[in-house]
Amino acid sequence: MKLPTAILEGKKISRIILSIQPRSPSNHQAKISSLMKKTYEMGAWCFDLPSGNHLESFKELENLTTEEMPVGFCHLDAEEGSSLLGKPLHRFEPKIISTIRKELLPSHQTRNILPPTSSSEVFTQKEIDRIAFDPLRFEKALSRFDPDESPFLLVGERYGDWLLALGRIDLLREMVSRVRGKGFIPIFSGQWATFALPKAKSLNVSAYAVPINKKWGLFDLQRASDLIKKFEKPVISLNPLADGILLRESEGAFSFLFDELKICAVVAEIGSEEEARTIVEVLKKFPSLIPPRKT
Numbered sequence: 001m002k003l004p005t006a007i008l009e010g011k012k013i014s015r016i017i018l019s020i021q022p023r024s025p026s027n028h029q030a031k032i033s034s035l036m037k038k039t040y041e042m043g044a045w046c047f048d049l050p051s052g053n054h055l056e057s058f059k060e061l062e063n064l065t066t067e068e069m070p071v072g073f074c075h076l077d078a079e080e081g082s083s084l085l086g087k088p089l090h091r092f093e094p095k096i097i098s099t100i101r102k103e104l105l106p107s108h109q110t111r112n113i114l115p116p117t118s119s120s121e122v123f124t125q126k127e128i129d130r131i132a133f134d135p136l137r138f139e140k141a142l143s144r145f146d147p148d149e150s151p152f153l154l155v156g157e158r159y160g161d162w163l164l165a166l167g168r169i170d171l172l173r174e175m176v177s178r179v180r181g182k183g184f185i186p187i188f189s190g191q192w193a194t195f196a197l198p199k200a201k202s203l204n205v206s207a208y209a210v211p212i213n214k215k216w217g218l219f220d221l222q223r224a225s226d227l228i229k230k231f232e233k234p235v236i237s238l239n240p241l242a243d244g245i246l247l248r249e250s251e252g253a254f255s256f257l258f259d260e261l262k263i264c265a266v267v268a269e270i271g272s273e274e275e276a277r278t279i280v281e282v283l284k285k286f287p288s289l290i291p292p293r294k295t
Contacts, residue, residue, distance in 0.1 A: 003043050003280065006264045006289040008206045008234060009185050011151060015265045016283045017073055019048035023271040033057040039276045046071045048267050049150060062149065072150030079159035081138030081175045084131050094119035100165045128166050133174045147183035154189035154209055155179055161190050164199045176204055187236065193224040197231060207234040207264060214256045215242040225261055234264035241268060247275060250282045258286050
């Protein structure tokens with residue numbers, strides 16, 4: 001069963017990247033492994049690897065594979081490369097949230113997307129300027145991954161957006177440079193499409209992964225759609241089926257992303273073999289992305 005493909009920096013990927021999330025928390029590792037193997041047999045060969053359990057299951061699949069090798073997409077939160085006064089940046093999370101909410105973004109935009117915090121403290125500009133790249137923590141985090149096993153690395157996550165909001169894109173540039181130096185192909189991963197895409201546009205990454213689907217896109221669906229249509233680099237849709245709401249309308253959901261927005265690929269969450277089969281069958285109806293011929 002052949003699924004449509006796309007090309008990122010000369011490497012072929014499937015236009016569907018499966019994120020396996022079993023509904024039951026019991027025996028989680030075994031269920032991830034089982035479902036990953038079953039979806040591979042259906043024709044899926046690109047997998048989202050957001051946790052250690054996913055990475056271990058992916059390695060098991062690689063050892064069993066004799067035909068087309070699966071491709072993995074690991075995750076690295078920008079917090080793992082950031083510190084303030086020698087302390088990991090996550091220790092200042094309440095203050096970061098308070099600063100973004102009160103000083104940097106309109107309250108109506110951040111009300112539902114930032115975690116709650118009881119802190120009323122905000123960073124001064126001098127403190128923001130003192131946030132530093134933490135090479136030891138970053139290299140330790142990066143050492144968990146192998147570019148030969150999982151060549152693509154999603155860098156950023158929620159702290160990626162937060163560093164952009166604090167005006168510290170320089171830290172993300174350093175992280176991307178280190179990732180490339182280790183042989184990975186970096187993808188910027190953000191949560192706020194209309195905010196992050198313009199600010200992160202200068203990063204030396206192969207693609208940008210942001211939540212966008214037929215139902216919503218942070219902060220504004222129409223604005224996000226217009227921005228993505230004009231965006232010069234490949235965009236990958238996170239949560240293309242809106243937390244499963246669009247599963248029964250998956251053909252229309254993918255048509256919106258692939259045909260209208262010209263999305264490169266999607267990271268679709270599945271919790272069962274039936275959901276995977278539904279998505280895989282629909283994806284066969286869409287074409288591959290053929291890169292333009294060089295002249």
